[in-house]
Amino acid sequence: MTFPSFYDAAPRLVLRDPLSEFLGAAEGGLIHYGYADAVRLAGHSCPTVAGAYLMTVRSLERLYPDEVPERGAVAVSVREAADDGVAGVMASVATLLTGATENTGFMGIGGRFDRRNLLSFGVGIQGTMAFVRTDTGVGVQATLDSGVVPVDPAMRDLLQRLLSHAASPDEAVQFRILWQERVRRMLVDHADDPRLVGLAAWNGRSGA
Template identity: 55%
Template sequence: MHLPAFYSHAPRLLVRDPLAELLGAADDGLIEYGYPDAVRLAGHSCPTVAGAYLMARAGLRALYPDAVPERGGVVVTMGAAEVEGTTGVIAQVFTLLTGAAANNGFHGLAGQHARHNLLRYGGGDRSCIASFRRADNGDTVYLSMDLSSIPPAPQMRELMVRALADDASSEERAAFGSIWQDRVRRLLLEHADDPAVIRVERRD
């Protein structure tokens, strides 16, 4: 699988998963994720997938400032319904990185390490994309993103129309893919820690 080279330069995220440690899946439960993992999960790369990856990274780092984030220790509440817009896509990336799953998630072992019902939809707070809450101490952050400072290239729409046409050439499709991924590249490499783009908020 040949992925764009810049994917490997995107920020990575180290988490500790007690279930993975218990079951011998990872030494000390330590798992490192990179943007290619989110791409493989989603089956594509776009600003939404990249933004979800960066929001999850930022949220977990904010909740665990002095420790490795605990995968499976966070309750994720999406602001919108599962079927609304890109909510489902974003939630899938959140599940990958946080371990929080909806009702179809792992039910645990002897009452421990359950992951089901840690991901919830339609929390009613439309001012954010999602909230992350630590299950152990209730610390909560609210996540959103603003991509207005990373606009698509002016020729994006025209290239998309041509690329989707039945008679599009391989060159036209490649040109669209290249310019599409350049916006993803800018988001991942230039704005990963930009608080104006990837927003993490605490509230009283």
Template identity: 50%
Template sequence: MGYPAFFDRIEPLRLHDPLAEILGSFVDGIVEIHYLDVVRLAGHSCPTVAGAYLMAKKGLEALYGEKTMPERGDIAVEMQQGIGEGVTGVVANVLSYITGATDQGGFHGLAGRFDRRNLLTFGHAGTASVSLIRRDTGRRLSMTYDPSVVPVDPAMERLFPRVLAGKADADEALRFGILWQRRVEAILCEYADDPWLLVLQAEQM
């Protein structure tokens, strides 16, 4: 399976999953999630998917610090918009996959433990688009992601309507895909630490 080489340059996320540890799914319950994994989940790589991955990475780093591994299944995710609004569903799917948080259709738990239902919720008022909450400490991190910070190649803008209309030839379609992924690469590799791309605000509940 071929894919853009920069996928492999993106640092993976490492989390501890106590349920996976008890059931023998992963040694010591350590789960490693790569950008390629979330691209498989979403079915594509785009600024939205990249932003969701970046929010998870930066958000969990801020919540847990360098010495503590994030606890998968013990993180709540709050989305500002409703599930059917904009790209909320795409972002929520990626964050659900990484954190283990699910809506009412998730895992029920075992003997009163590991219940992951209702940890992913929608329609929360506020200015931040996403909030991550540590359930053990109540610490909350709110985030707003703005991919417009990363410039769009004018050639991509010209090709986009032709590709969508099915009028692009093979060379144009290939060129568009390359330019599209270059912008995603810029988001994840060049602008990842730009304070205007992803605004984080920590608070205690």
């Protein structure tokens, strides 16, 4: 399996998962995540996957400034409905990193480690997604503006040619390079850009 080399340069995240520790899946429950994990989950790499990854990583860093974030202890809210646009894709990336699910996740052991009902769609927030610590109630809204990293002007024509089966092999290669170059710029050049991923405190109430 060969991924573009810039995946390794994207921000990484270390989480502590108490369930993983309890079951002996990872020493100390510590799990390391990188952008390649989100790509494996989604099956592709695009601005949506990259944006969701960045929003989740940056939000968890904000919620846990002086400690390792705890997987399974963060509730995730998505502004859009589950079947609207790319909301489901973004939520799946957030679930990967936080463990939050609607009602389909792990139901727990002896009243502990329940991952259900931590993910909600169609929530009245201003941001794209919101993240709240279940232990403290501290929350943050994350807003993604992928327009900060514009599409290469050549992409539109190349995409149309590919979709109509009119593109040459060289054009197909050029498209892939330009596509991943935009993702690279998001994850590497603009990884800390507050214009790309904006964060704001959230009190957990709709419309706040």
